[in-house]
Amino acid sequence: MGWKHCCCWLLLSLPLQADVFAPLDLPAPTAVRTAIGEPGPAYWQQQVDYQISARLEPAKARLSAEALLKYHNQAPHALPILWFEFPLERLVDAKQSAPLRQLPTGSRPPQPPLVAPSGLQGLEVFAGDKALEVRRQGTFIGVVLPAPLHPGEQAELRFAWTLQLPDRLDPRRPRAGIETLDDGRLLLALTQWYPRAVAFTDQRGWDLSPFLGDAEFNLELGNFDVRLSAPADYLLFGSGELQNPAVFTADERQHWQAASGQSRVTQAGAATEWRQWHFKAEQQRDFALVAGNAWRWQTTLVDLPDQQVRLQVAFPDNGRWLWQRYALAATEHSVRQLQAYLGPFPVNTLTIANIAGIGMEFPGLKLVGFRGPDAAIDGPAPAYSRTQKHDVLGGIMHEVAHAYYPMLVNTDERREGFFDEGIASFLAYLLEQSWSRSFQSFYGDPAGVAPAMLRADYQAPVTRADHFVHKLDSHYHVPAVALVILRQQLLGTERFDQILRDFTALWAGKRPYFFDFIRFVSAQSGLELDWFWRGWFFSDRHVDIALTKAEILLKKPENPQQLASFLRQQARRDSAPLLRLPASLTAEVEQRLALQDHYSAQDDFGVLGQADGQPATEGQWLRLQLHNHGGIPMPLQVQVSTADGKQHRLQLPVDSWRATQQQLELHLWLNSSEPVTVVELDPNRLSGDVNPANQRISGPLPVVLLP
Numbered sequence: 003m004g005w006k007h008c009c010c011w012l013l014l015s016l017p018l019q020a021d022v023f024a025p026l027d028l029p030a031p032t033a034v035r036t037a038i039g040e041p042g043p044a045y046w047q048q049q050v051d052y053q054i055s056a057r058l059e060p061a062k063a064r065l066s067a068e069a070l071l072k073y074h075n076q077a078p079h080a081l082p083i084l085w086f087e088f089p090l091e092r093l094v095d096a097k098q099s100a101p102l103r104q105l106p107t108g109s110r111p112p113q114p115p116l117v118a119p120s121g122l123q124g125l126e127v128f129a130g131d132k133a134l135e136v137r138r139q140g141t142f143i144g145v146v147l148p149a150p151l152h153p154g155e156q157a158e159l160r161f162a163w164t165l166q167l168p169d170r171l172d173p174r175r176p177r178a179g180i181e182t183l184d185d186g187r188l189l190l191a192l193t194q195w196y197p198r199a200v201a202f203t204d205q206r207g208w209d210l211s212p213f214l215g216d217a218e219f220n221l222e223l224g225n226f227d228v229r230l231s232a233p234a235d236y237l238l239f240g241s242g243e244l245q246n247p248a249v250f251t252a253d254e255r256q257h258w259q260a261a262s263g264q265s266r267v268t269q270a271g272a273a274t275e276w277r278q279w280h281f282k283a284e285q286q287r288d289f290a291l292v293a294g295n296a297w298r299w300q301t302t303l304v305d306l307p308d309q310q311v312r313l314q315v316a317f318p319d320n321g322r323w324l325w326q327r328y329a330l331a332a333t334e335h336s337v338r339q340l341q342a343y344l345g346p347f348p349v350n351t352l353t354i355a356n357i358a359g360i361g362m363e364f365p366g367l368k369l370v371g372f373r374g375p376d377a378a379i380d381g382p383a384p385a386y387s388r389t390q391k392h393d394v395l396g397g398i399m400h401e402v403a404h405a406y407y408p409m410l411v412n413t414d415e416r417r418e419g420f421f422d423e424g425i426a427s428f429l430a431y432l433l434e435q436s437w438s439r440s441f442q443s444f445y446g447d448p449a450g451v452a453p454a455m456l457r458a459d460y461q462a463p464v465t466r467a468d469h470f471v472h473k474l475d476s477h478y479h480v481p482a483v484a485l486v487i488l489r490q491q492l493l494g495t496e497r498f499d500q501i502l503r504d505f506t507a508l509w510a511g512k513r514p515y516f517f518d519f520i521r522f523v524s525a526q527s528g529l530e531l532d533w534f535w536r537g538w539f540f541s542d543r544h545v546d547i548a549l550t551k552a553e554i555l556l557k558k559p560e561n562p563q564q565l566a567s568f569l570r571q572q573a574r575r576d577s578a579p580l581l582r583l584p585a586s587l588t589a590e591v592e593q594r595l596a597l598q599d600h601y602s603a604q605d606d607f608g609v610l611g612q613a614d615g616q617p618a619t620e621g622q623w624l625r626l627q628l629h630n631h632g633g634i635p636m637p638l639q640v641q642v643s644t645a646d647g648k649q650h651r652l653q654l655p656v657d658s659w660r661a662t663q664q665q666l667e668l669h670l671w672l673n674s675s676e677p678v679t680v681v682e683l684d685p686n687r688l689s690g691d692v693n694p695a696n697q698r699i700s701g702p703l704p705v706v707l708l709p
Contacts (some may be wrong), residue, residue, distance in 0.1 A: 039522025179688035187296035242283025284289035290364035290489035403429035420463035424481025452692035455544035537634035546632030635659035643675035
């Protein structure tokens with residue numbers, strides 16, 4: 003396959019439409035956040051440290067706890083009230099679970115769920131021995147301080163509360179809950195279970211946007227010291243590092259120390275004793291635990307540059323086949339690849355746990371709700387679909403990617419869910435494709451974005467998650483595709499990868515917003531990409547650029563014989579015969595040399611395989627007309643195939659669309675006089691175009707004679 007260079011001149015038409023290429027209206031730079039997307043010299047964020055002691059009663063689905071909390075006010079503002087959140091409070095009253103988003107066409111409003119009540123059953127807050135006023139507002143808890151907390155000061159508060167845990171089958175999709183297995187044993191996801199400090203930021207002050215179930219969380223970083231007591235037959239895994247390995251039984255401790263990757267089954271029994279588990283985590287945005295008396299548990303140690311990471315997977319015995327076979331390997335693959343791609347892995351212990359239907363990321367602990375078939379580990383491979391397998395693998399890879407966004411880079415999930423989910427989905431796509439080129443990736447492939455962006459109710463990714471009908475499309479798939487295009491098409495892989503690494507390192511342990519990322523990419527790349535961010539993130543448009551016309555331009559010859567010769571050449575058929583003979587027949591003359599003469603090598607247009615009346619120059623002009631149906635302008639690759647089997651390519655810059663965002667006329671000089679067989683836009687399907695069927699025109703192309 004041969005490649006040749008082409009050159010072009012652009013003829014632009016239609017009125018100027020400047021909205022797509024206009025500068026984005028971003029917040030003004032400050033001393034906290036600079037114009038180049040970096041933390042400024044006055045950057046600040048709050049710090050909240052927790053010492054928690056809790057008791058878990060699985061059979062009653064109840065948790066009782068106390069916490070000593072230190073709130074460090076590092077903001078330049080005095081705070082008379084501190085806000086915290088218990089997201090499970092939305093389950094107390096069905097009215098608090100009503101989504102803001104519209105229901106799909108034809109669907110019925112959900113009925114109030116018939117589930118046991120869950121949420122806070124008691125809450126008290128003290129400063130020393132003094133009970134403080136508590137103001138409840140949906141899922142938020144406002145604690146009125148005895149005196150305003152001034153900049154540089156810290157408040158020490160004591161919380162005491164009792165929490166009723168939800169059933170994981172609650173149709174309001176709690177990010178926590180209990181799964182009851184067929185034999186009565188239990189798995190518990192203990193998440194959103196303590197008074198989590200609401201973010202107080204330089205951009206919004208207190209972020210009191212209510213939690214309605216889809217838009218996730220905006221949290222402060224802090225240190226955690228957590229002790230939790232549970233029945234002795236329950237095995238616990240949590241965020242952070244286990245401080246007391248002596249809590250293990252002798253068999254458990256041997257399994258933990260061996261770290262062989264082999265599977266161990268939790269031994270359930272009528273436990274009458276209790277065990278207290280002790281975990282610590284430093285500078286993390288959240289803390290979660292899982293508990294169960296029905297785990298299969300695998301663990302191994304992975305050596306990384308300057309770091310050793312303990313990996314663990316925990317899954318119930320009735321979901322053992324795919325998890326037993328793939329989960330630990332997929333986790334190790336993800337950690338190794340991400341560490342090489344983005345830098346040191348953010349934690350030294352990582353646990354992946356499976357509780358059916360619950361998928362959520364936490365520091366050092368990831369919940370993956372996909373399970374796969376129930377089958378014996380040592381038996382024959384059970385029947386399972388390709389989708390079931392890749393749901394488990396892809397779910398693990400996606401959640402491990404969240405270790406960087408938002409767990410290391412502390413993004414605002416509540417208002418900018420597309421930011422962390424988009425990057426995590428992009429990273430998962432890299433992990434999946436580096437696992438296997440046959441991987442069934444659900445997000446990230448530009449060639450597969452059409453079903454998402456062509457929905458009648460598709461919404462821009464910047465839309466808040468609670469307003470969506472199709473959150474997975476707008477917050478996961480489309481942003482991941484956009485980042486793939488940014489990497490493959492606009493910046494180049496090496497430059498994009500370095501920019502993402504640098505941004506991750508620069509904002510590790512800090513809170514960037516999406517506009518910080520936009521500014522950083524622009525500053526590091528030297529490219530003005532407002533049109534890209536506007537089209538892919540701030541609008542509900544899509545890419546649909548059609549090739550509506552392709553023709554050959556010819557200066558009209560003065561000599562009639564030259565004109566006739568050229569027109570005969572343009573009418574020339576492909577070298578393949580027009581009529582395909584039956585297999586039983588042959589062309590007689592081709593078989594009998596004695597019947598051949600000098601005419602045998604000619605057809606109606608001259609010598610076979612040669613041009614009759616070649617122009618003086620080795621080339622020809624093409625005129626192409628492109629129409630932007632989708633609204634997002636894109637740089638494009640134009641591929642021209644000629645009769646000699648060669649492909650000629652031209653890069654069409656996005657700036658070609660600046661003067662017109664609907665229709666573009668392009669004059670292309672082709673360094674070949676061969677007949678054109680095909681003209682095609684975006685031959686490798688890398689632009690995210692939703693309609694490749696309108697990007698191709700086959701020859702022979704019409705000839706336009708110019709004066």
